[in-house]
Amino acid sequence: MLGVLFAVLTLAPAAFGCGVPVYPPLVSRVVGGENAKPYSWPWQASLQYNSNGKWYHTCGGTLIATNWVLTAAHCISSSRTYRVFLGKYNLAAEEKGSIALSPEKIIVNENWNPDRVADGYDIALIKLSEHVTLSDQIQLACLPPAQSILSSNTACYVTGWGRLQTNGPLPDDLQQGLLLVVDYATCSQPSWWGKTVKSTMVCAGGDGIISSCNGDSGGPLNCQGDDGRWEVHGIVSFGSSLGCNYYRKPSVFTRVSAYNSWIEQVMANN
Known part of the structure; x- marks a missing residue:
């Protein structure tokens, strides 16, 4: 019986763990953003604010x-009322299994x-x-190991409902874009x-x-770990004022692995 129990315990994380989508994303070396496969980034959230009774993705x-x-801290304004939409693919459509939740509290890093x-x-x-409740279309992303640094040219995917190009339209369908990591020295x-x-x-x-753009802020830079799980290595922070996909002005992300202890502390104390 112990052997059976052990087998169940070792299997459990894969079934209910993090970073393993039920619908795996279509990952190819495509240049330029593209529509994501529906629900293939099941930890992606849309942060929305209320204005005159309507909700808008921000x-x-x-x-x-x-x-x-x-x-991202820069996504938060104390004067706005927010909700978090999960399990979404098309923001304009009613989607079964998606859920909108109000925040109980929002904690911005004290040094921001x-x-x-x-x-x-x-x-x-x-x-x-x-x-x-986790489901086929709502899953957790894994956090990367503390202080881990991605090597140059690691292929990661930025995902979001941000503008398709500088001053361009906002898409209804979730977009994904392949980005190669540029090391800090460069x-x-x-x-x-x-x-x-x-x-x-x-x-x-x-x-x-290819780059992140306005509206992608706060979203994940998804990078696949050696074990095949997807980890959120970055939070979309800023890009160039010259335009979204400007040469030698890569998208800049908050490095999540620099904040593991802050994240753990906030979650433990709240």
């Missing part, structure tokens, strides 16, 4: 626990300064008003981002073709 987020969503985005700390956690060179980028950030992209 940022992305990542479900990392059944009642916690990770997003909206006037000094380049300092970093662009990270916030949203505690949901209730635990969500990204911090003067001809790239220079001193604007910090070691607590991840740069990805910069080929002038």
Whole structure:
């Protein structure tokens, strides 16, 4: 019986763990964003705000626990009323199995300064008003190991409902874009981002073709671990004011692995 029990215990994490979509994403070396396969990024959240009784998508987020969503600090404004939509693919459609939850509380990193985005700390956690039930279309992303650094040219995917290009339209369907990681030594060179980028950030992209854009903020940079699970290595933070996919101005993400202890602390204390 012990043997059987052990088998059940070892299988359990795969069934209810993190980073393993029921509908695996279509991952190819496609350049340029593309429609994601429906529900293939099941931890992707849409952060929405209310204006005159209507809800509008403003940022992305990542479900990392059944009642916690990770997003960017710059997405949060104390004057707005928010909700978190999970299990979504098409924002314009009614989708069975999707759920909208109000935040119980929102915790922005205490060192975040909206006037000094380049300092970093662009990270916030949203505690949901209730635990969500995980399903085929709502799953958790894995956190990366603390302090782990992605090597140059690691292929990751940015996902979100952000603009399709600079000043372009907002899509209804979730988009995904393949971005290659640019290491800190390269990204911090003067001809790239220079001193604007910090070691607590991840740069990805910069080929002038594909990038995150307005509306993707707060969403995940999804990178596959050696064990095949998807980890959220980055939170979309900022891009170039020159345009979304500007050459040598890769998308810049808050590096999640620099904040593992902050995330754990906030979740434990709230």
